[in-house]
């Protein structure tokens with residue numbers, strides 16, 4: 001019996017795609033990485049995932065887990081391997097309003113979880129441009145950051161519990177909903193970010209947060225990255241850490257974005273080297289109730305801070321969204337980051353993390369012909 005016959009016997013032939021049915025799964029979001037999986041397996045339960053891995057392990061057939069296939073690194077290529085898609089493990093088992101947790105299958109799409117949480121006036125704060133396709137299993141496996149990382153941390157910081165099926169089919173139940181869990185080694189945090197190398201995530205317990213009552217969103221130009229840090233810390237102090245997004249867009253990013261999306265206007269009449277997208281959230285009702293002149297206190301507070309910094313010269317220019325349409329336009333520039341990175345020119349495919357105060361030094365190293373980059377390459 002072939003490996004596929006054995007899997008069909010164990011979980012049913014309707015869970016297996018081959019040939020032209022499997023072909024679309026050989027492509028990811030980028031379209032740059034293609035493969036022809038031996039077959040695509042679409043289990044509907046953890047027990048089925050376990051049965052597949054037991055069989056594949058016994059016959060030593062490689063298995064590549066896949067969720068939304070929006071990762072930008074070709075990590076779901078499954079040439080001469082079985083692709084295990086978790087897309088049908090897509091139940092939202094529970095939204096626990098009092099405990100502020102969501103228990104979900106690994107195949108739940110991020111935007112679906114957003115909607116489910118919002119129905120209870122809560123949010124799952126992780127968000128990124130691929131939210132309509134990326135799934136919880138993939139987001140956890142890449143420890144995705146997204147554009148609210150400055151306030152809420154990356155996916156690792158938003159996960160309390162996991163269910164994982166290991167390569168030999170054993171199921172590891174780490175589905176704790178505890179914020180402090182000292183029961184043994186922290187296996188959950190080993191699996192998060194492991195990109196499927198330690199097992200397949202089948203379910204998770206995630207943290208939910210209260211839904212902000214209103215937002216103040218702005219594009220701001222500053223003279224240097226050091227001024228950008230001054231701005232970030234000042235805003236964090238003044239808003240009680242209400243800064244949800246603080247995204248640096250160098251002039252080259254704005255230029256490439258304009259090339260790809262000519263219909264989106266430049267943020268400012270003049271071009272600046274250091275452009276920052278800012279979003280501040282009001283979590284207290286008093287900051288979200290319009291004053292008699294119709295303005296929102298959270299927006300007025302941001303205007304005041306930026307105005308003062310404009311006068312003292314730290315801020316060079318600023319535009320604050322006055323309505324949801326303007327807010328969406330500012331966000332679009334950020335959410336197109338995947339397209340700008342991948343289709344905007346030469347692209348070094350890696351996931352870079354740099355301490356906040358070293359971003360300027362790092363940028364200098366990337367300048368073509370930079371001595372320091374050349375030194376790094378030759379080491």
Ligand SMILES: Cc1cc2nc3c(=O)[nH]c(=O)nc-3n(C[C@H](O)[C@H](O)[C@H](O)COP(=O)(O)OP(=O)(O)OC[C@H]3O[C@@H](n4cnc5c(N)ncnc54)[C@H](O)[C@@H]3O)c2cc1C
Nearest residue numbers: 067068069070071075129135137138141145146196201338
């Ligand atoms: C437009 C766009 C914007 C983006 N913006 C950001 C951003 O702002 N911040 C950021 O951090 N990332 C961003 N990304 C990349 C981001 O990493 C992915 O979108 C997301 O985390 C991957 O989720 P996915 O469901 O598509 O996973 P996939 O691409 O399917 O898989 C990613 C990896 O995880 C493994 N894997 C998948 N499912 C499982 C599972 N159940 N168990 C174990 N391993 C598994 C896969 O084998 C692969 O190695 C963006 C991507 C796009 C296309």
